[in-house]
Amino acid sequence: xxPLSDVRLVLLDVNETLSDTAALGAALTALGASxxxxxxxxxxxLRDGFALxxxxxxxxxxxxxxxxxxxxxxxxxxDAALPGAADRLVAALGELPPHPDVAPGLRALAGAGLRLATxxxxxxxxxxxVLARAGVREHVExxxxxxxxxxxxxxxxxxYRHALDVCGTTPEQTLLVAVHPWDLHGAAQVGLRTAWxxxxxxxxxxxxxxxxxVVSDLGRLPAAxxx
Amino acid sequence: xxPLSDVRLVLLDVNETLSDTAALGAALTALGASxxxxxxxxxxxLRDGFALxxxxxxxxxxxxxxxxxxxxxxxxxxDAALPGAADRLVAALGELPPHPDVAPGLRALAGAGLRLATxxxxxxxxxxxVLARAGVREHVExxxxxxxxxxxxxxxxxxYRHALDVCGTTPEQTLLVAVHPWDLHGAAQVGLRTAWxxxxxxxxxxxxxxxxxVVSDLGRLPAAxxx
Numbered sequence: 001x002x003p004l005s006d007v008r009l010v011l012l013d014v015n016e017t018l019s020d021t022a023a024l025g026a027a028l029t030a031l032g033a034s035x036x037x038x039x040x041x042x043x044x045x046l047r048d049g050f051a052l053x054x055x056x057x058x059x060x061x062x063x064x065x066x067x068x069x070x071x072x073x074x075x076x077x078x079d080a081a082l083p084g085a086a087d088r089l090v091a092a093l094g095e096l097p098p099h100p101d102v103a104p105g106l107r108a109l110a111g112a113g114l115r116l117a118t119x120x121x122x123x124x125x126x127x128x129x130v131l132a133r134a135g136v137r138e139h140v141e142x143x144x145x146x147x148x149x150x151x152x153x154x155x156x157x158x159x160y161r162h163a164l165d166v167c168g169t170t171p172e173q174t175l176l177v178a179v180h181p182w183d184l185h186g187a188a189q190v191g192l193r194t195a196w197x198x199x200x201x202x203x204x205x206x207x208x209x210x211x212x213x214v215v216s217d218l219g220r221l222p223a224a225x226x227x
Numbered sequence: 228x229x230p231l232s233d234v235r236l237v238l239l240d241v242n243e244t245l246s247d248t249a250a251l252g253a254a255l256t257a258l259g260a261s262x263x264x265x266x267x268x269x270x271x272x273l274r275d276g277f278a279l280x281x282x283x284x285x286x287x288x289x290x291x292x293x294x295x296x297x298x299x300x301x302x303x304x305x306d307a308a309l310p311g312a313a314d315r316l317v318a319a320l321g322e323l324p325p326h327p328d329v330a331p332g333l334r335a336l337a338g339a340g341l342r343l344a345t346x347x348x349x350x351x352x353x354x355x356x357v358l359a360r361a362g363v364r365e366h367v368e369x370x371x372x373x374x375x376x377x378x379x380x381x382x383x384x385x386x387y388r389h390a391l392d393v394c395g396t397t398p399e400q401t402l403l404v405a406v407h408p409w410d411l412h413g414a415a416q417v418g419l420r421t422a423w424x425x426x427x428x429x430x431x432x433x434x435x436x437x438x439x440x441v442v443s444d445l446g447r448l449p450a451a452x453x454x
Binding site for chain 1: 261263266267270271273274275277278279280281282283284286290291293294295297298301302309380382383384408409412413416427428429430432433434435
């Protein structure tokens with residue numbers, strides 16, 4: 001039996017899953033820094049946010065992102081320009097374009113009768129902005145900001161349970177869709193169904209629970225769900 | 228009163244605090260990859276390890292490191308060479324040289340009558356190797372591998388509590404020494420004293436509990452402790 005046959009709600013991660021973080025490289029270049037600092041910074045933001053979560057003291061995403069930006073840009077931009085540069089980099093995260101597959105993919109999912117929501121520990125405003133930019137806000141019934149609403153971050157079990165609560169679905173009815181293996185792993189521990197969007201054709205990390213389905217872009221998700 | 232006056236045991240982090248990860252750049256270059264991937268990879272290792280910790284399923288450090296190496300090196304080295312390249316990068320983490328301040332710093336701390344131990348979630352063999360390379364293994368009474376011994380990672384409270392248990396000290400008597408703010412933050416939540424080794428003169432991240440003392444290298448720690 002298809003493990004996804006009961007899925008009624010598609011829960012979408014936001015940063016990197018909907019938004020294209022390649023534009024962060026341009027923001028860094030405009031600050032006089034190397035574009036290759038973008039993945040280092042974004043990994044550091046999640047590293048520090050997860051560390052605070054594991055220490056029992058989760059913090060607002062934007063605060064974690066700004067602190068990591070100050071560290072990564074230290075010695076790269078002048079000390080006097082550092083606070084402004086960190087603010088600019090954090091702001092750039094809220095201005096990212098959607099990946100090209102987001103608009104057709106979300107329209108196809110909605111057209112197949114599936115409910116859609118987003119789930120992130122970042123600001124709901126960032127999720128709203130990328131959905132609006134893709135022109136698909138009307139298809140998404142709820143933008144869940146799990147830090148604002150429940151004081152936690154993914155991949156803690158409480159984050160996924162909060163989403164199930166507010167959306168009124170069971171784990172079997174709920175599909176988490178993300179580019180990040182750690183996110184799908186966390187969702188799988190709570191019993192959600194999982195779809196990995198692997199746009200780069202990267203290998204799945206063996207330390208994470210394998211996803212139920214792998215797609216190369218969001219447009220292939222309805223077929224993977226048998227719709 | 229000096230908050231560090233009760234300190235009897237100095238608990239040292241290992242990776243980056245004792246070992247110089249700059250050599251990872253050379254390992255990457257030898258694999259035909261850019262040296263600037265080293266901080267991205269190391270941040271990704273901690274990101275993924277902390278995510279698994281927060282999801283309630285901590286994994287062995289070497290497994291997390293290898294999985295992240297496969298992801299970071301994907302598309303950078305040939306697919307056929309990828310497994311061997313990932314193994315080489317993980318092995319390089321166990322062959323890092325100590326920072327130049329480690330040998331004189333640890334000798335001075337031991338000479339001041341302080342007990343010394345290490346605390347890491349990595350392999351104890353990696354800690355043993357860097358201490359041996361610095362010629363200071365004899366001054367360190369215990370190498371605590373918190374995943375091997377207690378199935379957890381820093382910065383979970385259980386990791387620091389395990390160290391207190393096996394070393395037989397109170398939080399007030401125990402100083403965690405690290406370059407990583409998230410580590411000092413986690414220790415502070417359990418009541419340990421904290422010393423930040425800030426070799427780069429970087430800004431302290433505002434999302435973390437401030438350390439009791441900041442030193443630019445380990446050689447300055449005895450004076451900071453009033454010894």
